[in-house]
Every structure is written in C-alpha cells, then in structure tokens.
Amino acid sequence: GDSVTQMEGPVTLSEEAFLTINCTYTATGYPSLFWYVQYPGEGLQLLLKATKADDKGSNKGFEATYRKETTSFHLEKGSVQVSDSAVYFCALTPSGNTPLVFGKGTRLSVIA
C-alpha cells in the first residue's frame, strides 16, 4: 500500500541554520504530497503542498519540490528560527478524497 518514510528525529539546530527533513514515498500513480506542522499542544496545520511532479510548494520560508524520479518531497528552510520548533509530518493522498497517509513525523528543536 501507499506509505511515507521520513528521516528520524529529533533534529536539533542552532538558529539561522539550514534545515532539511527528508521524505520519500511509495504510491501508485501520481499522489499529492503535503507537509504538515504540529506545534506543542496543537493540532496539525498544513504547511505546504504539491500536486504534480516538479511542483514546488512554499510557505513561511519553507519549501519542498515534488521529485517523481526519486519519489521524494524533502522539506527545506534556509534559516530556521526558534519559533520553527515543532513536529513536521510528510503526507500523501493518491486522490483528492482518499484519506491522507502520514509519515511518523520529525521533531525539530531550534536553539538560540
């Protein structure tokens, strides 16, 4: 079945460091890909998404590119802030109505 694999955390970075969180997927066809963020004590929030190959999703300085040849959707940010500390989830859906399949999440801690 469809699945998402994320790099394991936790990831600890200093403020202004470069961030990469790897995400690869297994799916038939052309899934839509998502990154969600979960701040402490809160529900998940959509961070960005991409719906077809080579699309780049971006939001709040984060970006990810849909790479079909490597089945990847890595999350990047050029300069992280303490406020970016959260758990990041990669997810996919094979089609618009099929429930999202999530990775296990990667906890990011940014220290000043």
Place this chain on the structure above:
Amino acid sequence: NAGVMQNPRHLVRRRGQEARLRCSPMKGHSHVYWYRQLPEEGLKFMVYLQKENIIDESGMPKERFSAEFPKEGPSILRIQQVVRGDSAAYFCASSRQGVEKLFFGSGTQLSVL
C-alpha cells in the same frame, strides 16, 4: 471564524469504561476525518464521514470502535470497553471537499488507567 473544535481536550477512563470524543467541524464543512496518534508514531487514519454517512472506515478496529456524524451536532467517536492500548491522541479534521485542504482540531488525549 471558529476552527475545528474537539472536546474534551483530556479524557481519563478506567479499563472497561466507554470513551466519547466529540468533534465539531468548521462552519460549512461536511467532511470529517478521524486519526489516532500513538506516542512516537505518525497519525493513523481511522474513519472518514460525511453528514449521516460513513464513507471509509478501513482504519477502524473491528470491535469496540464506532463513529457517527449526524445531520445535526458534532461527530462522535465512541470507544467501548476501553483498554490501555487505546491511550492515544485522537485528532479530527474537516474540509469542504476532499483532503487537499484539511483543518485539524487540537485533539483529545485519551488516557486509560
């Protein structure tokens, strides 16, 4: 414009009791999804409902778990005869149509003693 509301935030039950988790979707949203998050695990899909209909319950355990989304009122996830393994965070998400833009609630943390 209120977001997805889940209550209670924390629920403590003893083994064998029933747990009822409530989810009020955002205004205008008729699609509701329930997910369960175990410690150090990602979210696992449980059930997808539209008003008065269960669309996909492929992630629901066959016994003790049930869900509804009545014409009026919130969606309810019911767990009968809870066991310790049911301890988890349960999240509800809603949308107007499909999963391309889901809004999540803050979750209900269920603890079974």
